[in-house]
Amino acid sequence: MPTHTAYVTADDRWWLVSVPELDVVTQAQHLRDIDRMAREVIAVRLDVPLSEIAVQVRVTGPSVAV
Numbered sequence: 001m002p003t004h005t006a007y008v009t010a011d012d013r014w015w016l017v018s019v020p021e022l023d024v025v026t027q028a029q030h031l032r033d034i035d036r037m038a039r040e041v042i043a044v045r046l047d048v049p050l051s052e053i054a055v056q057v058r059v060t061g062p063s064v065a066v
Contacts, residue, residue, distance in 0.1 A: 003054040006038035009061040017041070 007018045008028075015028045017038050026041040028034045039053040046053075 001052055001054050003056050004038075004042050005056045005058060006034070006042075008034055008057055008059045019045075022046070 004019055004021065007020065009016045009018075011027075013029070015031065015034055016025065017028055017034055018025045019038065019042055022042060022045045024041045024045050026037045028037040034057055035055055038055045038057065039050055042053050042055065043050045
């Protein structure tokens with residue numbers, strides 16, 4: 001199963017989640033939702049089951065309190 005990298009940046013009250021290799025972006029309101037949101041947008045883009053998606057999350061941008 002290939003692993004996709006999701007880059008996450010804080011944006012006001014939301015987290016922007018970008019997967020550049022697939023040219024997709026989504027958002028999450030809470031940190032706990034980032035992995036799921038990234039996997040969902042990748043699954044939709046690739047038209048594969050969610051269970052076939054592995055994601056590595058990298059937080060980018062300014063430091064934020066987590």
